Amino acid sequence: MTGGGPQDTAHPKRRSPKAKHPLDSAFDFVNGAVGYRFRSGASRRDALARAAGFGKGAVPTIIDATAGLGRDAFLLATLGAQVTLLERSPEVHDLLRDALARAAAESPELAAVVARMTLKQGDARELLPGLRADTVIVDPMHPPRTNSAVVKQEMRLLRELVGADPDALQLMQAALAADCRRVVLKWPQRAAPLQGLRKPSHSIAGKTVRYDVFMMTGR
Numbered sequence: 403m404t405g406g407g408p409q410d411t412a413h414p415k416r417r418s419p420k421a422k423h424p425l426d427s428a429f430d431f432v433n434g435a436v437g438y439r440f441r442s443g444a445s446r447r448d449a450l451a452r453a454a455g456f457g458k459g460a461v462p463t464i465i466d467a468t469a470g471l472g473r474d475a476f477l478l479a480t481l482g483a484q485v486t487l488l489e490r491s492p493e494v495h496d497l498l499r500d501a502l503a504r505a506a507a508e509s510p511e512l513a514a515v516v517a518r519m520t521l522k523q524g525d526a527r528e529l530l531p532g533l534r535a536d537t538v539i540v541d542p543m544h545p546p547r548t549n550s551a552v553v554k555q556e557m558r559l560l561r562e563l564v565g566a567d568p569d570a571l572q573l574m575q576a577a578l579a580a581d582c583r584r585v586v587l588k589w590p591q592r593a594a595p596l597q598g599l600r601k602p603s604h605s606i607a608g609k610t611v612r613y614d615v616f617m618m619t620g621r
């Protein structure tokens with residue numbers, strides 16, 4: 403899908419006039435890497451999309467249990483999925499809510515994507531039992547790495563805001579008990595598995611992360 407049109411490509415580095423928080427540029431669906439990816443078209447062949455259950459004609463409903471910067475959810479909504487985003491940090495939730503509002507005001511194409519995204523504030527471990535979807539995605543804060551890439555720097559800033567996620571295993575257990583057909587854990591390619599978690603049904607390799615897919619048989 404291409405989103406922007408000529409007026410967007412003419413100003414690829416335009417910044418939001420309302421950006422104030424140090425992380426505001428990270429919460430941005432109009433400019434930067436996310437905006438570029440949107441304008442150049444998301445693909446169902448993307449590792450995340452395949453892990454989430456996009457197939458020939460299949461568009462899953464999705465719960466993103468760890469919304470964060472909202473990038474994974476935005477990509478999946480760009481591909482047509484209805485996505486419920488859960489974020490427990492009130493500050494991250496508010497930054498994301500404002501970024502989505504800015505994106506929706508930017509163009510009808512972005513507004514259509516944002517309309518498929520429902521953001522809720524709260525701990526996914528408590529919210530998941532009251533929700534249902536085809537797929538639940540879990541992307542906790544990953545173990546720290548020393549990498550100077552901009553996207554990693556944004557994740558470092560996010561980590562300063564929300565800390566580590568030492569309860570990732572409990573979140574995965576809540577996801578595996580949720581009313582869904584599959585759970586996807588996004589995890590660094592080389593990191594040790596979460597201690598105590600059962601083996602995935604299969605894994606899909608991304609560039610630096612892998613997507614461990616847990617199929618819920620009989621649901």
Ligand SMILES: C[S@@+](CC[C@H](N)C(=O)[O-])C[C@H]1O[C@@H](n2cnc3c(N)ncnc32)[C@H](O)[C@@H]1O
Binds near residue numbers: 491544
């Ligand atoms: C690594 S970031 C997710 C990045 C996201 N996938 C993206 O594309 O931008 C992890 C986020 O999940 C949130 N989080 C961690 N555990 C959570 C839980 N139990 N419930 C809700 N949010 C949680 C953290 O506050 C943090 O904002």
